[in-house]
Amino acid sequence: MALSTANNIFSTLNRYSKLTGLVVCERRCDSVGIPALSSSLNLSLGRIKQSFVLTDRHLPDMPIVYASDAFLSLTGKDFCCSNHLTYPGYSREEILGCNCRFLNGPGTSAEVLEEINQHICREEACTVHLLNYRKDGSTFRDLLHVSPIRNSSGKVAF
Secondary structure (H helix, E strand, O other): OHHHHHHHHHHHHHHHHHHHOOOOOOOEEOOOOEEOOOHHHHHHHHOOOOOOEEEOOOOOOOOEEEEOHHHHHHOOOOEEOOOOOEEOOOOHHHHOOOOHHHHOOOOOOHHHHHHHHHHHHOOOOEEEEEEEEOOOOOEEEEEEEEOOOEOOOOOEOO
């Protein structure tokens, strides 16, 4: 399912780049210092129902520049636990501009994080199981797929 979602994202971004001849992101968002995605790209990404984020590898600390609604739900927004109480989680505003490390905690495997980092440095995809933490401190198992998204010229955009 993660691979299928990643392929949908690749397809959307590649189609956008080919149709416009533009790199997927060029402008900077003045308010938070992260790239602004075009409204058509935001609309397309918003239709994907899977949990995912886009990060900008070219900015310091590789910040998140897009977070899906499903990602917000997974990481705590309106998360419902076993006693059926709803806990507020991370808002999109809290997540944008952050590195994904904010989900790590004491039980997160350093070895798996290193494996992810190595694949990112080599611009290669990888899929791992990772223990992450919601805003309320509860844990969740993440089947994480990390993959470079390339623009129309073949350079990594996200």
